[in-house]
Amino acid sequence: MxxxxxxxxxxxxxxxxxxxxxxxxxxxxxxxxxxxxxxxxVLWVYPSEGNFSFVENCLAELGCDRIVSIGCGSGLLEWMITQATGVPVSGIEVDGAWWSCKYAPPNFIPLHITPTEMDKETISIVQRNKNAALLFCYFNNRKAFDDYLKYYDGNVLIIIGPHEKAVHTDPKPFDDVTDIWTLYKFQEIRNSGDFIVVYKKQNV
Known part of the structure; x- marks a missing residue:
């Protein structure tokens, strides 16, 4: 053994x-x-089938038919979400040179590459996807997070990250968004100390 x-x-x-x-x-x-x-x-979190069902149910309840994932990395999580739920997920990343070089992890979905400062095309993707949830998984750039929320016209935000673990993310999954967002539901990923936290915009 x-x-x-x-x-x-x-x-x-x-x-x-x-x-x-x-x-x-x-x-x-x-x-x-x-x-x-x-x-x-390859990936920070590996949700269970129950976790994927949780995401699917939240999206259905809140009227979302797709997800835009910011800082999606290789896109493995995003690909698995689509496979498990049928919900299409698109991904946005920075540093195209890294993601196309031989040392980078493989890409599991097509990536939209954006400059560090969002360009018009990226802003358009975020703005026109009003029925999409905006996803941040193990994100660690508060300024970029705030910028994306500024342009996002949709009503559902998903943050995946550690809670009370010795790992830094920004934003954190709980209590780290502006007051226009209300905590909707959350679920721990297995017994990992990582959580999927869903917020909805107030008055929606």
Whole structure:
């Protein structure tokens, strides 16, 4: 058993996840890697099927038919959300040179690359998606977060991140948004100390 465990943990997690992705085996990805010691090479959080159902139900209740994910990284989480829920998810990232170089993680969805300061095209994407929820997962740029909310005309905000863990994010998932947003529902990701927190705009 020790030998098997050791072999498992020395596998190339990135290559294995790519293979599972090609076969549309999102369930195997979240089951196999949610507590893997090298999981952060690809993704910070690996929601359970129940967590994906929670997101799907919240979106249905709040009238959202898609998600725009800001700072989506490789897009693995976003791809799994779509596979699990049927909800389309688009992703926005910065630093196109990094995401197209050979050292970067693979991309699991097409990325819209934006400059650090949002350009007109990025602002247009955020503004025209009024029926989309805006997603920030393990985000760590408060100024950019505030800028996106300034242009976002929709009514649903999802923040995924750590709560009472020794990991810094900005914004934090709880109590770290302006007072025009009301906490709607939240759910812990497995027993990880990470939470999916859904906010809705007041008076909606």
């Amino acid at each position: 020790l030998l098997l465990t050791s072999a498992f943990y020395t596998m190339d997690i990135v290559a294995d996840i790519q293979d599972l992705y090609k076969d549309n085996k999102w369930r195997e990805i979240v089951a196999r890697y949610h507590d893997h010691p090298e999981r952060n090479k």
